[in-house]
């Protein structure tokens with residue numbers, strides 16, 4: 001069990017030299033229209049087969065965006081996809097933010113500048129392993145609100161935000177018909193999974209959401225994912241590991257895969273999931289083989305959950321996702337390279353794929369089949385008159401046998417297909433690509449781990465076997481236990497955690513006073529019982545203090561608490577510190593989910609019966625003192641009264657640390673190894689790099705080798721058993737080089 005909770009912040013001095021990427025005025029393309037038919041999106045009059053790369057703009061920094069977009073393009077993407085993040089854009093009702101990592105317009109413009117299209121999934125519920133599924137926490141406080149159903153207050157708020165986004169994009173001329181890159185929009189998100197919980201009101205809500213979206217006159221098609229009853233012109237789309245069997249709800253709509261799960265997320269104390277690229281390529285080839293037309297990687301780059309944006313319960317700060325571009329913005333090989341080859345092969349087939357209305361199916365064996373796309377097409381003559389007719393032919397040969405290779409005959413020629421693989425024949429004769437034959441180079445890019453230093457301080461790690469330890473300059477300051485400001489208030493009874501914190505902090509202190517008589521003590525001694533704190537249900541972390549001493553810690557998601565406690569005769573301060581570790585992002589009735597405690601909360605084992613704690617008077621305090629004083633910023637840090645940390649110091653339950661360090665040379669990404677720390681949050685240059693928590697994954701459940709064959713599930717091909725789920729925290733900031741200011745010294749505060 002983790003007792004010491006440490007908080008960290010890291011600061012780099014003299015970092016004001018960020019390169020601003022100039023964004024040209026809108027006008028990326030000539031204006032073009034987007035429509036669709038049963039086969040594909042029709043872009044500027046032509047059907048297209050499209051590869052889309054999911055990148056969530058706030059999970060990277062603006063400094064990283066151009067490189068990520070360039071690497072997506074080089075990898076063969078035609079489209080960049082993202083959600084919008086309502087709670088990032090409207091942290092306070094009516095006060096919008098579109099700056100820094102939330103500069104949606106800049107991100108879309110960069111995509112357009114690079115010649116790629118954009119798919120924006122507005123939601124505004126987005127799930128996304130993002131705090132509260134993207135909903136601002138203030139939304140809970142709108143009177144009478146029920147989320148994601150036929151509820152007037154919710155619909156009013158949702159419409160206001162979606163309208164705001166669409167209007168902004170239109171003003172910035174970012175839609176295709178304005179010469180911008182946006183070709184497709186999404187309303188809602190996987191509501192089909194929840195609809196039944198809402199009965200008829202759910203069905204009415206779907207119709208309302210569709211009409212509302214169409215009414216905004218964005219001028220491009222809309223999709224709803226996992227929504228088999230998507231009405232009218234809205235295209236229902238597939239999210240899954242495999243979508244090759246997917247059929248939209250109308251023969252006039254194209255088959256679109258909005259989320260191809262190329263990896264998975266993980267929780268504190270979880271293993272790390274990996275999806276083998278051979279299986280991923282198989283799934284994609286099968287999708288295009290069987291009539292699919294647009295596939296989006298969820299994620300092409302996963303990135304980082306900075307600050308407290310991570311969803312929950314308990315999702316880690318890294319959102320690497322085992323994506324083709326890793327958390328540090330580096331190519332993850334062989335994944336990226338193999339998929340690039342796949343995209344190139346699909347591109348070669350595009351003329352036939354778009355020309356044929358339907359593939360021709362051929363059974364080649366018990367578990368082998370071919371789909372052939374053939375058509376006569378008219379090609380344009382030099383002076384743009386229809387001049388000649390030419391036939392195009394592309395084929396996909398699949399072996400869906402999980403165990404054995406197969407040799408098949410296709411149009412008189414023999415082909416050997418490895419198990420669970422697809423061969424792509426752009427000319428119906430020659431194999432350009434087989435999904436199971438990985439040609440891309442494997443590059444080992446991760447670092448040697450530095451030996452843990454004796455004192456619990458973080459290491460600075462670079463991703464090329466370079467490790468530099470942070471020097472001797474550690475400072476620390478203890479965080480007070482309990483009530484620390486005049487903003488505290490007293491209330492008779494237990495308040496709901498989020499109702500009090502409004503999620504402005506993970507932390508909520510509750511303090512009350514308990515009287516223990518001589519009789520109680522005698523009762524405990526005679527009966528050999530100890531008083532016990534019993535809470536029916538709580539989330540996510542609870543720490544119990546008596547007279548300032550930590551007595552117990554519990555963590556879990558809506559778990560029962562049975563915590564023995566000890567009191568001395570007389571009055572004692574009982575402090576309950578309730579903490580959230582990422583708000584729920586999935587499920588129905590999110591507005592009711594809340595945090596903190598539920599049900600009965602009492603002290604048992606007293607001579608005169610249980611003490612019902614929910615009837616007592618409690619003093620409440622939101623957050624930590626250092627957090628509210630912002631001692632992690634250059635401006636405010638001196639408020640804290642730092643003292644030099646001694647090597648043999650026993651850390652108190654809550655301690656802030658800071659130190660200075662030299663920025664490493666070179667251009668490699670830098671990460672902090674916080675593996676020697678407990679649980680907390682870290683800041684760099686006043687920038688919140690995320691929560692950390694040194695929880696270890698179970699010892700079992702990992703496989704030494706990973707068999708790509710057969711249907712994937714996230715328990716397959718796990719790694720990292722018995723190791724901390726995350727010990728590296730990406731310092732995503734571009735470092736500046738020394739410019740002759742006397743130091744290259746940087747500051748780390750932890």
Ligand SMILES: *[C@@H]1O[C@H](CO)[C@@H](O)[C@H](O)[C@H]1NC(C)=O
Nearest residue numbers: 030031032033034044176177
């Ligand atoms: C797009 O469609 C609209 C409405 O049909 C039409 O007025 C406009 O000219 C089209 N634009 C282009 C670039 O084809």
Ligand SMILES: *[C@@H]1O[C@H](CO)[C@@H](O)[C@H](O)[C@H]1NC(C)=O
Nearest residue numbers: 381382383384385386387388
């Ligand atoms: C355009 O093509 C037609 C038919 O092939 C031909 O007769 C004509 O001379 C061409 N015009 C030009 C300007 O090349």
Ligand SMILES: *[C@@H]1O[C@H](CO)[C@@H](O)[C@H](O)[C@H]1NC(C)=O
Nearest residue numbers: 482483484485486487488489
């Ligand atoms: C708690 O709030 C009260 C009332 O504002 C104030 O008098 C008291 O000093 C506060 N306690 C602390 C520890 O700041």
Ligand SMILES: *[C@@H]1O[C@H](CO)[C@@H](O)[C@H](O)[C@H]1NC(C)=O
Nearest residue numbers: 141494495496497498499594
């Ligand atoms: C939270 O506050 C709202 C109104 O302020 C109230 O209606 C609701 O019951 C509270 N929730 C809980 C669980 O106490």
